[in-house]
Amino acid sequence: MPSLLRRLGLFDAVMLVMGGIVGSGIFINPYVVAQQVHTPFLILGAWAAGGAVALAGAFVYAELAARRPQVGGQYAYLREAFHPAVAFVYGWVLLLVTQTGGMAAVAVTFSRYFLEITHATISEGAVAALALTMLTVVNCFGVRAGSTVQSSLMVLKIVAIAALVVAGFLLVKPVVEPTVLVDRSFSMTSFGAAMTPVLFAYGGWQTSSFVAGEMKNPSRDLPRALLIGVIAVIVLYMSVTFVCLRTLGAHGLAATKTPASAVMRAALGERGATFIALGIAISTLGFLSQGMLTAPRVYFAMAKDGLFFRSVAWLDPRTAAPVVAIALQGVVAVIIALSGRYEQILNYVISVDFISFGMTGVALLILRRREPASRGFRAPGHPFTTLFFIVSSFAVVISTIAKYPANSAIGLAILLTGVPVYFLWSAQRGPRTPS
Secondary structure (H helix, E strand, O other): OOOOOOOEOHHHHHHHHHHHHOOOHHHHOHHHHHHHOOOHHHHHHHHHHHHHHHHHHHHHHHHHHHHOOOOOOHHHHHHHHOOHHHHHHHHHHHHHHHHHHHHHHHHHHHHHHHHHHHOOOOOHHHHHHHHHHHHHHHHOOOHHHHHHHHHHHHHHHHHHHHHHHHHHHHOOOOOOOOOOOOOOOOOHHHHHHHHHHHHHHHOOHHHHHHHHHHEOOHHHHHHHHHHHHHHHHHHHHHHHHHHHHHHHHHHHHHHOOOHHHHHHHHHHHHHHHHHHHHHHHHHHHHHHHHHHHHOHHHHHHHHHOOOOOHHHHOOOOOOOOOHHHHHHHHHHHHHHHHHOOHHHHHHHHHHHHHHHHHHHHHHHHHHHHHOOOOOOOOOOOOOHHHHHHHHHHHHHHHHHHHHOHHHHHHHHHHHHHHHHHHHHHHHHOOOOOOO
16 A cells, blocks of 8 residues: 655754645735835734734644644644544535635636737636646656645745845835834724734744655654745735835825835836736635645544545555545535635635634643653643734634624534544444544
8 A cells, every 4th residue: 555755854844834824815915005104113913913923823833843743734633633523624624615615716816817918819717727637637647746836936935025125125215204213193993903914914824744654754744844835924914014015105006005005106116017027926826736736634533534535535556646635625626716706605614714713722732731752843831822823823713703794604503514424434334443
């Protein structure tokens, strides 16, 4: 029987962490933040606060990765700390909505920028489906092939962001605005509203844990990659926000829905706008590549545990890739992209996504209590940093439920459908060794 091959090193892991975070959000979301809080100090403060939450999350996941360097990552953490049912429900929502719905939405974003650049006469849905299919096929050639493509695209993302920052800093005169730290309209409610798109933009570092079973030394490299990758993304995001504020000012930033394009247009004219459109297209494609590589390992782990179709645990004897799991995710994502319901689906699971973050933070508290002595990385500032991450995650859940009660109720209903499905699967399986 073939097994997963340990082919990934520290560089691959860092690129996976960064690739799971950086999509199209940083090129667009700064204007959303500026509409909620209206001074450079508060705008930068929101992105810094979001970075602090992401770093606290990286601490949590880094220690869990050192304690449980198993295939499936977050799925394994929830299984070991709580119950296989909790882990199954997480994987269930990941496959049906969270991962596939997110990938469908990003694929359509890619298609819009691709068509803007190429002026091709094909539909957005067709381009999105083609991109998802192409990346599905690439990842079926094995973890090394998928990682090489993902890392290459991540390097190109960094180049695009660096070009944006350098052009905005060197080629555009700064906007002069009155120096006001906090305006009169400021409230904690408005700052909380600003934090929501920031935290979404910072999300995604957890997906790198899914491929722990294919890292050469996951106990050592995955914790390091989480810290290096998240800190690097914080630097990139703060730099982009600073340049947007320097070029457009707080009011100008709030007034444009395409701040990255506005900065590059001010620096290099229409050529600059075309360049950053290409950069965003590459960034979204890279995000899709990362998701296509990482998430199928969760479905593979579920099948190995006897909680999903046995065929999903099948590995290609030549490439040792979980091709059925990869193809399954690709098909579901394509269906959602072509249905046009991806944005509606994403609204359903915002709260569910952050429930899983909070639960994973609680998992570390449980495992620390169960196994107080452990080797490897230990979260700095625990339990305070861990509690900060847990509270921040559930604060987003509460805020989302309060703002979108109907969508949140549907999301929670989708989550709860996984409970009877789990008991159905578990009743049919025989004794198995966890993956």
